[in-house]
Amino acid sequence: MLKKLGDCKAAEVYPVDLPPSFDAFKRRLEGKRLDAGDYKRLVGDIVAGLYDEAQIAAFLVSQLHHRLSDEELGYLIRAMVDTGEIVSFGEPVYDEHSIGGVPGNSKVALIVVPIVASKGLLIPKTSSRAITSPAGTADTMEVLARVTFSAEEIHDMALRARGLIVWGGALNLAPADDVFVRVERRIGVDPPTQMVASILAKKLAMSVSRLVIDIPVGRGAKVENEKDAAMLASMFLSQASRLGVTMRVALTFGNEPIGLSVGPALEAREALETLMKGDGPLGLVEKACSLAGLVLELGGVAPRGRGYSLACEILRSGMAYKKFREIIEVQEGDPDVKPEDIRLAPKRFTLEARRDGIVSSIDNVAISLAAKAAGAPDDKTAGIKLHVKTGYRVKKGDPLLTIYASSDARLHEAVRIIEEYNAVVVEGVIVKLFP
Structure with missing residues (x-):
C-alpha cells in the first residue's frame, strides 16, 4: 500500500465496513444457494480486494462441503468472466x-x-x-x-x-x-x-x-x-x-x-x-x-x-x-x-535398484512431493528425471531416477521423501515357489 501511495508522508486509516456481498458470502458458507446477482457482487468484491485470504479460503473450502449446483457454477463462471477483459480474435479459437x-x-x-x-x-x-x-x-x-x-x-x-x-x-x-x-x-x-x-x-x-x-x-x-x-x-x-x-x-x-x-x-x-x-x-x-x-x-x-x-x-x-x-x-x-542449453540444478542424487526385477509402480504423490522438496517449480532447474517406467526390467544397481536440486538441504529432503514413500517399486520376477 505504501508503494502505491508514492511520496505520501502520512495517511489516515479507517476500518472497512463489511463488503456489500457479505450476506451472500455467509449464505454460501452455510451451503445455501446463491443467485446470479449474488455471485456477481461476491466476485466483484473479491476482485476489489474487499475479502482477505482467510475469507477467500473459506469460500473455496465451502465448495468441498457444499457443492455448487449446475446453475450456481454457471453464475460463478459468468461473474468471473464479466469482471475482466475479453480478448476477441474474430475467428474460431x-x-x-x-x-x-x-x-x-x-x-x-x-x-x-x-x-x-x-x-x-x-x-x-x-x-x-x-x-x-x-x-x-x-x-x-x-x-x-x-x-x-x-x-x-x-x-x-x-x-x-x-x-x-x-x-x-x-x-x-x-x-x-x-x-x-x-x-x-x-x-x-x-x-x-x-x-x-x-x-x-x-x-x-x-x-x-x-x-x-x-x-x-x-x-x-x-x-x-x-x-x-x-x-x-x-x-x-x-x-x-x-x-x-x-x-x-x-x-x-x-x-x-x-x-x-x-x-x-x-x-x-x-x-x-x-x-x-x-x-x-x-x-x-x-x-x-x-x-x-x-x-x-x-x-x-x-x-x-x-x-x-x-x-x-x-x-x-x-x-x-x-x-x-x-x-x-x-x-x-x-x-x-x-x-543441452537448458541449465539443470547442480546437486544430484541417483536412486539405484536394490534388486533385479520389474518396475511394478511409480508413486505420483512421492514424485511430486520430492520434486517440490527439491525446489520445483520456484527453482526451475530442480526436479526429477526418471530412468525407468512401469514394466521396465532392471538389474541391481541400475539407475531408477535422478533428483536435481540447488542445495544439499533440498536434495537431502527430496531423497528422504523418495525413500520413505518407496517411490519406485521393483518386484522380483518370481513371487513365490511351490513346494
Missing part, C-alpha cells in the same frame, strides 16, 4: 487444457499447441503456474521464452504465430481466478467446482469456442477412479453446453508420471527433444498426439477418429518443431535453443 495433478504433465501442451497451430487453427493457450504440482505449463514454457504479455500483445502475437503458450495470470482475464489460485496454492486445495470455473472462465475470456479437456485418472492423480472422472467430465460438458462451447473430454492414463521428467527445466528439455526428433517417450507422444488429434477433429482438419494419426504425422514430419520455433521467437525466446 481452439484450446486444450488438462486439469493436471500428474507429475510431468505440464510439458504435454508444449507439443500439442505447435501440432495444432501448424495446421492453421488458432490456439492461443493461456496457462497457469503450478498450484499443487511441481510444474505448471507456464512454468515450463518460461524456461524457453517469455510468458508474460498484455492482452493486446497476445492478440497480435497469436494471429502471427497461430499458437501461443503464455501465462494467464498477467492478464486482466477473469481476474478473480488469479486471486483464487493464489489462495489455493497456499492451502493446497483445488475444489472440483472451482477448478471447472477457473478453467472455463479463462477460456471464455480468450474467446475459446472449441475446447478439449484432459482428465488424468490414476493413483495419486487429482482424480483416482473413472467414476469420479465421469462426474467431473459431466460437470465440464454441462457448463460447456450452457456457455456455447463445443467440447470433448478425454480421460487419460494417470497412474504414473507423464514421460521421463518432472520439473520446469527437465520438462522443457524433454518437450524440445521430442519436437526436434519427432519422437520421444511413448506415453508422452501418445498423450500429446491423442489430445492434439481431438482438437484437429474439432477444427474439421481431420475426420472423427483420424486426428491421432494426423497429429503423429505432423510431429514426425518436423512441422510441429518448425511451428514451435516460431512460437518461441514470437514470445521473445531463442528459437535456436537446444536441449
Whole structure:
C-alpha cells in the first residue's frame, strides 16, 4: 500500500465496513444457494480486494462441503468472466487444457499447441503456474521464452504465430481466478467446482469456442477412479453446453508420471527433444498426439477418429518443431535453443535398484512431493528425471531416477521423501515357489 501511495508522508486509516456481498458470502458458507446477482457482487468484491485470504479460503473450502449446483457454477463462471477483459480474435479459437495433478504433465501442451497451430487453427493457450504440482505449463514454457504479455500483445502475437503458450495470470482475464489460485496454492486445495470455473472462465475470456479437456485418472492423480472422472467430465460438458462451447473430454492414463521428467527445466528439455526428433517417450507422444488429434477433429482438419494419426504425422514430419520455433521467437525466446542449453540444478542424487526385477509402480504423490522438496517449480532447474517406467526390467544397481536440486538441504529432503514413500517399486520376477 505504501508503494502505491508514492511520496505520501502520512495517511489516515479507517476500518472497512463489511463488503456489500457479505450476506451472500455467509449464505454460501452455510451451503445455501446463491443467485446470479449474488455471485456477481461476491466476485466483484473479491476482485476489489474487499475479502482477505482467510475469507477467500473459506469460500473455496465451502465448495468441498457444499457443492455448487449446475446453475450456481454457471453464475460463478459468468461473474468471473464479466469482471475482466475479453480478448476477441474474430475467428474460431481452439484450446486444450488438462486439469493436471500428474507429475510431468505440464510439458504435454508444449507439443500439442505447435501440432495444432501448424495446421492453421488458432490456439492461443493461456496457462497457469503450478498450484499443487511441481510444474505448471507456464512454468515450463518460461524456461524457453517469455510468458508474460498484455492482452493486446497476445492478440497480435497469436494471429502471427497461430499458437501461443503464455501465462494467464498477467492478464486482466477473469481476474478473480488469479486471486483464487493464489489462495489455493497456499492451502493446497483445488475444489472440483472451482477448478471447472477457473478453467472455463479463462477460456471464455480468450474467446475459446472449441475446447478439449484432459482428465488424468490414476493413483495419486487429482482424480483416482473413472467414476469420479465421469462426474467431473459431466460437470465440464454441462457448463460447456450452457456457455456455447463445443467440447470433448478425454480421460487419460494417470497412474504414473507423464514421460521421463518432472520439473520446469527437465520438462522443457524433454518437450524440445521430442519436437526436434519427432519422437520421444511413448506415453508422452501418445498423450500429446491423442489430445492434439481431438482438437484437429474439432477444427474439421481431420475426420472423427483420424486426428491421432494426423497429429503423429505432423510431429514426425518436423512441422510441429518448425511451428514451435516460431512460437518461441514470437514470445521473445531463442528459437535456436537446444536441449543441452537448458541449465539443470547442480546437486544430484541417483536412486539405484536394490534388486533385479520389474518396475511394478511409480508413486505420483512421492514424485511430486520430492520434486517440490527439491525446489520445483520456484527453482526451475530442480526436479526429477526418471530412468525407468512401469514394466521396465532392471538389474541391481541400475539407475531408477535422478533428483536435481540447488542445495544439499533440498536434495537431502527430496531423497528422504523418495525413500520413505518407496517411490519406485521393483518386484522380483518370481513371487513365490511351490513346494
